[in-house]
Amino acid sequence: MWHTLLLVFVLIAPSFATARGQQALTDDIKLAGVVPKNSAEQFELAFWESIKDSNHASDYEAYLKAYPKGRFAVLAQARIARMRAAATPTPTATPAPAPSAAPPSAPKPAAKLAQPAPAAGAELKDCAACPPLISLPAGQFTMGSNTSDPSERPAHKVTLTTSFAIGKYEVTAGQWNACADARACQRSAQANEAPVRDVSWDDVQQYLKWLSATSGQPYRLPTEAEWEYAARGGTTTAYWWGDKLVPGKANCKECGPPWQVGAPANAGSFGANPFGLHDMNGSVWEWVSDCWHSGFKDAPADGRTWDEPNCTVRVIRGGSWREGAVYMVSSTRFKYDASVRNGQNGFRVARNLK
Known part of the structure; x- marks a missing residue:
């Protein structure tokens, strides 16, 4: 697969050493x-x-x-x-019991219940600035495809043994700019409801560091296996809605309205997949945590991050609004230099569930 490389530019964070009063x-x-x-x-x-x-x-x-x-x-x-x-409600006076009445027995203290894990499909929001999450259950699925691009082969079984939560939407420019307001990220020029883009994998690590500190939760990128598990939504077909393209299901140049060449549609403009997740297909390419490998030979079968020492090239998933239908399949994957920004690349967040 190919992916368009845009001009790399260095964004210099504004100095804020000047007095602000x-x-x-x-x-x-x-x-x-x-x-x-x-x-x-x-x-x-x-x-x-x-x-x-x-x-x-x-x-x-x-x-x-x-x-x-x-x-x-x-x-x-x-x-x-x-x-x-x-x-706390104001206590009201109660009449004393008659002398002949037996004193009431003392109430037993209520048992302290353990905090239940979020139900599968529950929506979570850890802080005011946090992107909403959907909790997903552990499960097994077939990752990759033997009939699509060679990098997606071989199709193989992956078993996720623990539940996790993943972004209901891609991170928006408005959510990203809360990090910029805190001087921890460079500012995005996109509209608040648009998916943030033109961010490198390295930029995303800064956002995740800030979001984790702000929320008190260990935010991260999804692993590549988690991403595909989430994108498939429990289905085994090429797209989550079936084996043929259906207009209005994704944001791509052959997918029907709303679409425009200059920018992706706002987050959530298209319906959710069976797991309640929006824009897994098209919109913007999404960074995941894994290092790029040219195929799935020897890939881990438990869904963990497939990393390498000193990795400089990371995986992106899902295609973008500028690609056609062939890129919308759930197994679509490509690579990008971790330090390079591109106007078609964005991401969604994930975290473990306790």
Whole structure:
């Protein structure tokens, strides 16, 4: 397969050493100045910025879990206490029992229930800035194809032994720019609802580092096997909807409207596959964690990342809006230099489920 290489350019992060004065972060606290780029302080500040107006105690509890001695710890504790006090009903007086009545038995303490794992297909959102996820069950599927491109051969059984969560949509420019606002990523010029693109594999690692720090969850790229398992949605056909192209199912130049040559459609413009995932076919090529191999001979059978020391070429999956129907099949794969940005390349996130 071929893939168009666009001009490589270097994006220089804007300096923010200039004085910005005092920035009001909350009604209770003001901080002056700035913090070093990609520092722990900057990640903590980004986390706090994402929850500081929340009305949910769980958001502040998540902050305290990540930063028990953080600069906003006292404020977070105070807000939790205030929310809990507001939620506690005022006790009403009850008449004393008659002298002849036997005293009521003391209620048994409620058993503490273990937190259940998210049900398969459940939608998760770990923080205000986090992309929504869909939880997927463990399972077995046939990865690759013996009738398509040679790089997709041989078709082989893969068994995913643990459940995981993957992005319901590709990461959008708006979600990416929350990282840019925190000075941890370069800014995207695309519209907020469009899939972010023109980002390298290396750029994506910076976003994942920021998102993990902000959410308190270990975000990562999906493995190539996880990606194809998710894209197939439990099906065995060439496309998730069948073996023939159906207009209106994907964003590609032969797939029907909405389509335009200059840019992909907004995330979620097309229907979801059986797993509830949008835009796995077409839209933008999606980075995965694996190093590129020219075929699946000796590929791991358990779905883990197939990596190599000092890998510089990574796998992209799914085709883009500029490709035709042949690239829309669920087994489509190609390679790209990890350090190079291309206007057709984007990604979606994943994480393990505890």
